[in-house]
Every structure is written in structure tokens, then in C-alpha cells.
Amino acid sequence: MRIFWILLKKELHSFFVSPVAYVVLALVMVLNGFAFRAALSVLENAPSEGSIVSWTFHAMWFWLSYFFIFPLLTMRLFAEEKKMGTLETLFTAPVRAWQVVGSKYLAAVIVYCVLWLPSLINFKFAHWISAGQVELPSGAMGGAYLILVVMGMFNLAIGCFASSLTSNQIVAAIISFTLSLLHFLLGIFIMVVGRKISDTIVDIVNYFAATEHIRIFTAGLIDSRPIFYYLSMALLFLSFTHHVVEFRRWRP
Amino acid sequence: MIDVQELTKQYAGRTAVNNISFQVEPGEIVGFLGPNGAGKSTTMRILSGYMPATSGRANVAGFDVFHQSIQVRQSVGYMPEMAPLYTDMRVKEYLRFRAELKGLSGMAMRRRIGEVMELTGVTDMRKRLIGNLSKGYRQRVALADALVHKPKLLILDEPTNGLDPVQIRHVRDLLRSLKSKHTVLLSTHILHEVEQTCDRVIMIHQGRIRANDTPANLTRQLRSTTLLHLEIDGIGNLVERLSAIAAVRKTTEDPLLVHPWRRFTLRVEPDHDIRDEVMELAMQQKWRIREMHRQLPTLEDVFVELSMNAGTPTDIPTHVL
Numbered sequence: 062m063r064i065f066w067i068l069l070k071k072e073l074h075s076f077f078v079s080p081v082a083y084v085v086l087a088l089v090m091v092l093n094g095f096a097f098r099a100a101l102s103v104l105e106n107a108p109s110e111g112s113i114v115s116w117t118f119h120a121m122w123f124w125l126s127y128f129f130i131f132p133l134l135t136m137r138l139f140a141e142e143k144k145m146g147t148l149e150t151l152f153t154a155p156v157r158a159w160q161v162v163g164s165k166y167l168a169a170v171i172v173y174c175v176l177w178l179p180s181l182i183n184f185k186f187a188h189w190i191s192a193g194q195v196e197l198p199s200g201a202m203g204g205a206y207l208i209l210v211v212m213g214m215f216n217l218a219i220g221c222f223a224s225s226l227t228s229n230q231i232v233a234a235i236i237s238f239t240l241s242l243l244h245f246l247l248g249i250f251i252m253v254v255g256r257k258i259s260d261t262i263v264d265i266v267n268y269f270a271a272t273e274h275i276r277i278f279t280a281g282l283i284d285s286r287p288i289f290y291y292l293s294m295a296l297l298f299l300s301f302t303h304h305v306v307e308f309r310r311w312r313p
Numbered sequence: 314m315i316d317v318q319e320l321t322k323q324y325a326g327r328t329a330v331n332n333i334s335f336q337v338e339p340g341e342i343v344g345f346l347g348p349n350g351a352g353k354s355t356t357m358r359i360l361s362g363y364m365p366a367t368s369g370r371a372n373v374a375g376f377d378v379f380h381q382s383i384q385v386r387q388s389v390g391y392m393p394e395m396a397p398l399y400t401d402m403r404v405k406e407y408l409r410f411r412a413e414l415k416g417l418s419g420m421a422m423r424r425r426i427g428e429v430m431e432l433t434g435v436t437d438m439r440k441r442l443i444g445n446l447s448k449g450y451r452q453r454v455a456l457a458d459a460l461v462h463k464p465k466l467l468i469l470d471e472p473t474n475g476l477d478p479v480q481i482r483h484v485r486d487l488l489r490s491l492k493s494k495h496t497v498l499l500s501t502h503i504l505h506e507v508e509q510t511c512d513r514v515i516m517i518h519q520g521r522i523r524a525n526d527t528p529a530n531l532t533r534q535l536r537s538t539t540l541l542h543l544e545i546d547g548i549g550n551l552v553e554r555l556s557a558i559a560a561v562r563k564t565t566e567d568p569l570l571v572h573p574w575r576r577f578t579l580r581v582e583p584d585h586d587i588r589d590e591v592m593e594l595a596m597q598q599k600w601r602i603r604e605m606h607r608q609l610p611t612l613e614d615v616f617v618e619l620s621m622n623a624g625t626p627t628d629i630p631t632h633v634l
Contacts, residue, residue, distance in 0.1 A: 075401055145399075154415055155387045310365055
């Protein structure tokens with residue numbers, strides 16, 4: 062466990078000494094600002110069912126940031142070390158593969174969580190400046206941030222896996238972007254095809270669809286199934302990553 | 314300290330290390346010598362626990378490299394080729410990170426980091442970003458990292474690669490001073506270095522061990538062949554004519570400088586001096602000679618010889634010698 066913390070510290074360090082974390086943070090803040098602004102204008106025009114929280118996370122801007130975050134945060138993790146050859150130095154120190162994979166992943170998750178902190182300020186500020194007229198239902202807030210974190214954990218695990226496959230960061234970014242996009246498109250598929258197909262299929266696809274999860278959770282409905290789904294998928298991809306990293310140690 | 318038995322490593326369809334066996338005793342400095350792609354790095358990676366062998370067995374400090382990998386890595390200080398480092402860290406910060414990973418902590422760690430920085434001469438660079446260091450300093454930082462946990466065995470893959478002569482001498486002195494505390498296995502393709510530093514040389518070529526002896530013994534063994542360098546201006550099949558001299562083992566024509574001069578290297582049987590015979594032949598054939606130079610063998614020649622005996626002299630890039 063001690064080794065794990067040392068590695069985690071080092072990973073966080075390399076996130077914050079490189080410009081990556083700050084660039085992504087800036088990008089997310091800008092896009093979030095737009096999303097927040099879009100949500101405000103919806104509420105401004107007409108009385109609405111949804112809270113400001115749910116409108117913010119339904120904005121196109123939010124989804125735009127959603128796609129850039131994961132490849133940018135994870136592409137470095139293994140690809141850079143492979144390219145620089147430092148993976149060899151790392152694995153000839155007495156460390157185990159799970160410690161390396163786990164620490165890199167957890168560092169990415171921590172940075173990811175930090176990215177969403179400024180959006181909290183947006184909400185609090187709107188609530189304060191409107192003297193409480195902009196409501197912040199605790200269910201919606203809790204649900205939104207909970208699903209954001211577990212969705213992030215899932216996508217970051219995909220990114221980790223993508224990065225372990227190659228020594229080229231761009232390739233890693235493209236793989237993780239594609240996988241995340243395919244997952245997102247499940248929801249869009251339902252929106253496009255709509256009611257033309259049987260309800261069973263719609264239900265099944267909705268079970269996997271990120272857009273649907275966001276819709277439910279930002280409405281304040283906390284459903285354990287998506288949480289379980291994302292966390293188990295994250296674990297699956299992390300175990301893939303572990304296998305890829307350990308592959309060199311396999312014996313025929 | 315090291316016990317390797319019938320070790321083989323195959324990469325997809327290619328055999329990098331072919332059934333090698335050797336031992337290294339505690340306190341020895343052993344040089345791994347061979348051209349690029351001979352299997353030196355592969356063997357060292359297996360010994361340092363980075364990757365497993367396809368077959369065979371290797372024990373380091375009493376631990377099996379595959380089954381007790383963590384213990385092996387605990388007792389080995391490994392410096393990979395090209396000295397890969399995290400370029401976004403500062404020297405001291407990096408050494409601290411590595412020392413912590415290898416189980417050091419507190420005052421003992423701080424003292425040890427100071428020691429190895431002093432030993433390798435990077436104390437003045439401790440606050441510099443590794444990315445901004447020159448190749449020589451990076452190499453030293455990597456060496457400091459290998460030393461930091463006082464490993465029983467040091468495995469250094471081309472430790473002097475890319476250093477200038479002064480730095481090379483520094484590293485050589487350092488290695489010799491470490492001898493009392495560590496066993497050292499180092500690889501190189503520079504023969505001079507092995508002659509200077511090592512107690513024993515293991516020559517490896519195309520994944521097989523070609524020789525395993527002290528540098529002095531190897532040179533003595535091959536005292537046999539002397540070399541004769543010639544520059545001749547003559548017409549006809551000179552190689553054939555020269556080879557016809559009794560004691561000549563092999564004649565090679567080197568690519569030449571300026572027409573009409575041609576350059577030859579003759580490998581001559583032990584204890585024969587054929588300079589007179591060459592001279593006579595030249596006079597008889599009306600060749601002009603502008604250089605004749607006899608060269609006693611160095612370890613380098615031993616190496617070429619051994620590689621040639623392997624049957625494929627052409628695939629050894631000349632620049633490695």
C-alpha cells in the first residue's frame with residue numbers, strides 16, 4: 062500500500078507540473094460556463110420543470126467537454142512511459158503491476174473530480190445572486206455529481222486501457238475517444254430511431270445510454286443500476302489494462 | 314550471485330538469447346560484450362525481472378527471477394540502456410521517488426541520496442529538471458538511481474554509452490570503487506572498457522556465449538593471430554597471391570582510399586613473421602608497397618575472431634568495433 066501512495070503522489074505530480082491538467086481545466090470551465098449560460102436562458106424564458114442543474118447537464122456544451130476530457134487526461138498515462146522507456150525503470154523497481162495501474166487510474170480520477178469543482182461555484186453563485194430563486198434541489202445536485210463521477214470512472218478506465226495499448230499518445234487518445242463516443246451514441250441512436258423499434262430494445266439500450274443516465278440522475282433519481290454498471294465496466298477495463306501491462310511477463 | 318542455466322528467450326519467431334549458461338560470483342565485475350543485437354540487453358532484462366525467459370532458469374542473489382521477481386528487483390540495481398528518466402522531475406526529487414519505491418525512508422534515505430549524488434557527481438545538479446540535463450548527467454542520475462538502495466547486484470546496460478572520455482574514466486573508477494560492496498554485471502560494445510574494468514568477460518554473439526574468461530586470458534589465447542596491414546599498388550588477384558603465403562590464415566581487402574592503392578588485412582598464424590615473404594612476393598610481382606604494419610592482437614581482435622568463427626563476419630557492423 063505504501064508503494065501505491067508513492068506512485069499516486071508521483072502521478073498527481075506529473076499531472077500538475079505538465080500543462081495538461083490546467084489546459085483541460087480551462088477547457089472544462091469555459092464549456093461549463095456556456096452550458097450554465099444555456100441553462101439560465103432556458104429558465105429565463107419560460108417556467109420549466111427541470112432545475113438549473115438538469116438543464117446544465119443537458120446542454121450540448123456539457124457533452125462537448127465530456128468527450129475531450131477523457132482522452133486528454135488518460136492518453137499520457139502508459140503511452141508516454143512506453144515511449145520514454147521509463148516503464149522499464151519502473152518495473153525493475155519492486156512494484157507490482159496492479160499498483161502501477163491503480164495509481165495511474167486513481168490519479169486520473171482525482172484530477173477529473175477536481176475539474177468539476179468550478180461548476181459547483183457556478184450553481185452556488187446563481188443561487189446566491191438570485192436570492193434563492195434559482196433552486197438547487199439537493200437530489201438533483203447529488204445525483205448529477207454522483208453520475209458524473211461514476212461515468213468518469215468508466216471512461217477513464219477506457220482511456221487507461223487505450224493508453225496501455227500503444228506507445229503513441231495520439232493513437233491512445235483516438236482509441237479512447239472512439240470508445241467513449243460509441244458508448245455515447247447509444248443514447249443518440251434511441252433519440253434518432255425513437256419509437257420505430259420495439260420498446261424492449263429501447264429499454265435495453267437505455268440501460269447502457271449515458272444520456273439517459275444523466276437525465277434520470279439530474280432529475281434527482283438515484284438509481285443503483287447505472288452505478289453498478291459503470292463501476293463494473295471500469296473494473297473490467299482496468300483488469301484489461303492490468304493484463305496488457307503484465308503481458309510482457311507472460312510465459313508461453 | 315547470478316546463476317543462469319540454459320536460458321532461452323524468443324521473441325515472435327526470433328531467438329534473442331539461445332540456451333546460455335553462466336555464473337557470476339559475489340564481488341566480481343563481469344563484462345557482457347557483444348555487438349548490437351547480440352542478446353546482451355535481453356539477458357539483462359531477464360535478470361532484472363523485467364521480463365521472463367522462454368525457457369531455462371535464472372537465479373539472482375538466491376531468488377528465482379520469475380517466481381520471486383519482487384525480491385530479485387529488491388536486490389538488483391538496474392540501469393537500462395539509454396537511461397530513461399522522468400524528464401519532468403528534478404534530480405533530487407527523482408532519486409527520492411526511486412528510493413521510496415525501493416523501500417528507503419526518513420533520515421537514512423536522505424543520507425543515502427546525498428551519498429549517491431556525491432558518488433556520481435550530480436550534487437550540483439540536484440535542483441535541475443532532468444529534461445534539461447545533458448546526456449552525461451542523465452546517465453549519472455540513472456546510475457545514482459541504480460545504486461540508491463545499496464543493491465547486492467548492479468546490472469548496468471551500456472553505462473558509458475554517450476559519455477565523453479573524461480566521464481567514461483569517471484564511471485570506470487566509480488565501478489572499480491564499488492567492487493567491494495557490489496557485484497557488477499555490465500554490458501558494453503567497447504572492448505577497451507572491458508579490458509580496463511572487468512575481472513571477467515562474457516562474449517555473446519547471436520544469442521550464444523562465445524567466450525567466458527578473464528580479459529588477459531582471452532588475449533593470450535588468441536595471441537595466435539597477428540594482423541598485417543598492407544597498402545599495395547598492384548594488378549591482378551592480390552588476395553589470392555597473398556593468401557598463398559604459408560602462414561596466412563585469411564586475407565581481406567578493405568575498401569580503399571585512392572586509386573591505385575589497395576588495402577589488405579592479413580591474419581597470420583601464431584608466431585610467424587611473414588613480412589619478408591610479403592616483401593619478396595611484392596618484388597617478384599613488381600608491386601609497389603607503401604605501408605606494411607604488423608599489429609599484435611587486442612581484445613578487439615579476439616572478438617572479431619570469435620565472431621568470424623561463428624561463420625557470419627559480415628553482419629557485425631564495423632562501427633561497433
